[in-house]
Each structure stands twice: as C-alpha cells, then as structure tokens.
Amino acid sequence: MSCSKKEKYTGALIGAAIGDALGWPNEQNSKNIRKNRNSIRTYVEWNRRAGGKYWPHEEKICAGEYSDDTQLIIATARSLLRGRQWSNFFRQAELPAWLKYERGGGGATKRAAQKWANNISPWDEKSNSPLEIKDYFMAGGNGVAMRILPHIFRNEENAEKIMEQVVLNGMYTHGHPRALIGAMLYAMAVRTLIQQDVVLSYGELIDVLIEEKQWSKLPEVNNIAIWKSEAERYAQYDYDRMWNECVIETINYLKIAKEALNQGILDLRDDTLQKLGCYNSKINGAGNVSAVVSIYLFSKYADDPTMAIYETANLSNADTDTLASMVGGLAGALNGKDWIPIELRGVQDYSLFEYLVEQMMDEKCDFLNSDKKYKLFNNEKMATLKIGESIECLPFGEITLKEIREDKPKRADMYVKVYIWKTAYGQTIFSRKIGKKALNLEQSVQYEVNEKHSSEILFTVQNLRDIKQILIKVSDANDFVEILCEIMKMKEENRISKEQIDGMKSKWRQYKMTKKQIVNIYELL
Numbered sequence: 001m002s003c004s005k006k007e008k009y010t011g012a013l014i015g016a017a018i019g020d021a022l023g024w025p026n027e028q029n030s031k032n033i034r035k036n037r038n039s040i041r042t043y044v045e046w047n048r049r050a051g052g053k054y055w056p057h058e059e060k061i062c063a064g065e066y067s068d069d070t071q072l073i074i075a076t077a078r079s080l081l082r083g084r085q086w087s088n089f090f091r092q093a094e095l096p097a098w099l100k101y102e103r104g105g106g107g108a109t110k111r112a113a114q115k116w117a118n119n120i121s122p123w124d125e126k127s128n129s130p131l132e133i134k135d136y137f138m139a140g141g142n143g144v145a146m147r148i149l150p151h152i153f154r155n156e157e158n159a160e161k162i163m164e165q166v167v168l169n170g171m172y173t174h175g176h177p178r179a180l181i182g183a184m185l186y187a188m189a190v191r192t193l194i195q196q197d198v199v200l201s202y203g204e205l206i207d208v209l210i211e212e213k214q215w216s217k218l219p220e221v222n223n224i225a226i227w228k229s230e231a232e233r234y235a236q237y238d239y240d241r242m243w244n245e246c247v248i249e250t251i252n253y254l255k256i257a258k259e260a261l262n263q264g265i266l267d268l269r270d271d272t273l274q275k276l277g278c279y280n281s282k283i284n285g286a287g288n289v290s291a292v293v294s295i296y297l298f299s300k301y302a303d304d305p306t307m308a309i310y311e312t313a314n315l316s317n318a319d320t321d322t323l324a325s326m327v328g329g330l331a332g333a334l335n336g337k338d339w340i341p342i343e344l345r346g347v348q349d350y351s352l353f354e355y356l357v358e359q360m361m362d363e364k365c366d367f368l369n370s371d372k373k374y375k376l377f378n379n380e381k382m383a384t385l386k387i388g389e390s391i392e393c394l395p396f397g398e399i400t401l402k403e404i405r406e407d408k409p410k411r412a413d414m415y416v417k418v419y420i421w422k423t424a425y426g427q428t429i430f431s432r433k434i435g436k437k438a439l440n441l442e443q444s445v446q447y448e449v450n451e452k453h454s455s456e457i458l459f460t461v462q463n464l465r466d467i468k469q470i471l472i473k474v475s476d477a478n479d480f481v482e483i484l485c486e487i488m489k490m491k492e493e494n495r496i497s498k499e500q501i502d503g504m505k506s507k508w509r510q511y512k513m514t515k516k517q518i519v520n521i522y523e524l525l
Helices: 005-026 068-080 083-098 107-117 130-137 149-154 159-171 177-194 204-211 224-234 239-262 269-275 287-300 305-313 320-335 350-362 461-470 477-492 498-510 515-524
Strands: 046-050 057-061 390-393 397-409 414-423 428-436 445-448
Touching: 005 068, 005 149, 005 177, 005 305, 005 320, 005 350, 057 414, 068 083, 068 149, 068 320, 068 350, 083 107, 083 159, 107 130, 130 224, 130 498, 149 159, 149 177, 149 350, 159 177, 177 204, 177 239, 177 287, 177 320, 204 239, 204 287, 224 239, 239 269, 239 287, 269 287, 287 305, 287 320, 305 320
Parallel strands: none
Antiparallel strands: 046 057, 057 397, 390 397, 397 414, 414 428, 428 445
C-alpha cells in the first residue's frame, strides 16, 4: 500500500527519533553507567556520566528521550522554515542555542557551534589557530549525515538543490570529504525511497546508489574554491584528490554491502559489518561508513522495518544511536508511519514531528514573528523563571518552564539543576546549571555547564564581580574567564605550546581586549 508524501516525511522523522532513543543507551560513547547487555525492545530509563573531570555527575535520561541526533534534525527543519535565510538562521541561531541544551553532542559539532556562537567561521584564519582549522578540516564524522533529513522534504524533486543544501549545512561543522559524502549518499538514499510507491527488491536501493552517482559530486556552493584552498593549506591534503579517494572508498563499501545482500540468508551480518568498519572504533563514526552501514541494515531487514531498528540499536561496540536513527529515517521514508508499533510511539515529542512536516509542506513558520526581535536562548538568564512561566527566544519562539529537577552529583560540594522547557509546538528542551556549594550557605557560585572549558580554578561571587568590572566593555566576560583559566591550568601542568598561545591570542583579539585589562585580571586571580 502506497503512502502519501506527508506520511513518508512524518514517518522518516519519527523513525529517526525512535532509532535514536532506542540506540542511545547502547551507543559506544553513550557513557551509560550500566549498559543493558540484553536485547532492547523498548525504551529504557538510564543514567549517563556527564560533567567531565571537574563537574562529574549522573545525568538522568528518561525512557524514550532522544539525543543530539534528533535535536539537530529538528534544528535543521526549523531553519528551513526561514526560507532563503535558512543557512544564516542555522549557523547564527540554531547552532549557538543548541550548545545550551545539547544532549550527547559530538566534539566536532560542539567546537564549530562554539565558533559560530562567537560569530567566527571554523575555517577563518584570522580568528582561529592553525591547529583549530586543521581539526575542522579533519572532521569527517557522521554529525552531518544524521541531521539532513529535512532538506530532502523541502526539495524532493530537485536532487541538485538537495545536494547543495546538504553540503552547505555540513560545512558549518565538518570539513572533511567523508562527512559530506556520507551525508549526500544518505540524502540520496532517502530521496530514492520517498519516490518509491512499492517495496524495492532485495538490495535494489544499493544498486540505484552505485549507478546514480549524483551524491559523489561536490556542489559549487558559496566560495567553495577558497574554502578548499584553506583545507589544503591547514590540513595539508589536496581537497579534490581526497574527495575522489573518499568517493571510491564509499563505492567499495557499497559493493561489499551489495555482495553480502546477494547471498540472501547466507549473508553473515556481523562479518559484513566488520568489513564495512562498523565495529572499528577508529572509523565507525565516519560519515560515509555510517551511511553505508545504515543503508545495508535497512536493506537487509527491509520487509520488517521495526526489526531493522531493533537489530541496529542492539549492535555491540557501534555508534548505535546514529545508525538506528538513520535506519529509522530510511524505514519511514519508504513506509510512512503505520509500521510503528504502539510501544514505540512513546518517543519524546512524537506530535512535534507531525507539526514540523505540516509547517514545511505549507511553507509556514507559525512560532516566530518575522517583524519581532528575539534574544537567543540563554539558560543562565532564563533559570530565574518559575515553573509555569514563559518567555520568547530564538530559535524556539515561546517556551515554558515545566519542571526543575536535580541530577546526582559525584562530589559533595556541588549540585546540578536540570531545567525542562516545552515549546508552544511540543519540543522538550533540557538545560543544566551546575553549582558549587559555597562556605557561606547564603550564596553559591553558579556555572553554566560547558565541558570544553571546564576548569579546576573556582571563583567566589566577588571574584566574578571584580572581573566583570574590569571587562565592562567586553561582550562576554564569562568566555574570557574560561580562556584565562585554560592558560593558568596549562601553565601549572607545563603543557603550553606556541600553537596554543597563538590560539588564545586570536580569542583575545576577538574580544578587543587591552593589555591593561589582561594584566589587571591576572593580578586579581
């Protein structure tokens, strides 16, 4: 029975969220405190290690809650509702705000989002150290492929436009060909399934992808030649040559998957996954590897999409949340949503995905007024709200504080508060505040959770007030305090390099700080 386009789009989004929620507890980097070695067939409540070395605590994940994979799919969909301004909205609003509520986000995406939050592109040589730019162009993970579903819905009839938007979306966080090729391949697979009215024959999807190589061509998006030259300069590889090598590598992976499927019931799944790099922790997070593995697993269990997600979510030593999410997206793109069993419809924010599809198909954006100016979501300022109170902010529109709970700290001198918000259209947002219990019980020093800049150096309330007086003209004093803490910590451990100092200098220039300000703060601390 054929499905409408609306059903396919909705099924793809819901399928992706279901796979994410099922696979997250088993994911190789989930930090799950007690992984369930038994096969998971329903959502489970679990606890993950969070806070890094300096703010260790247990983060509670309730049954059916999804991770960064689905968060960024939603962010992409919401950006596309801005029409031609989608890319500006994604990098200027969605990525910076996501840092404040991300759950299990990948390193490359978080690093890039932090750059965009400071109005810096990850490849800008004036504001980044050479090492930072190299890291960006070496980022080839699946963080792009996992979030690009909505681009297919908005441009289904125009494959060229899909590829352009997918690459532009991906370039904001990842620079290596493996990340972009994987995302383009996955996008083409989803598009192929959406346009199918009948079930594909066994392995037919892979045949189409091997034959139709539009996914293998790097689109000529904005200033791509200059961007590629930056890769060659800082990552020290010829971009076009690396692109072609990764395309060949990806085609070889597709051929391995096709050969396995041709064996029918004789196909040994785990042997095939081993050949595809699924169990190799050094490469199994690569964009092209994840795309081919998800396409293979979907194809293998094409006649039972629920089984496809279950089997993927329960793989050992694999990136199960992203893989199961991508398999779920493929399953929904072909079958709509009627295949989803009742026990899996309890995924977080189920109705949200139907709303997003309706908005995209009607080309509307009901939750933001284009004539109104909004401030960016900032959980530090919004944590002063009481339960039941609402505020309007980017990128969500109106959000309401629904609940405040505490996660379990691993140190006696700290606490962690979790603020749970709900948008007017049904998205759940989790933000955290971490506090150090002060000797004076009437006050405590609070910090926004930011694992990347965590430091052992602690401040009193008066310390922070004094610093902010010195930095009165600096846009974000907290950021500079974190930068200075990094330097002090590296100095203590005798691990300061010239590249690191150059990187810090570029950050100081960003804030237009004077030498006198820097000296005054150093003396204060």
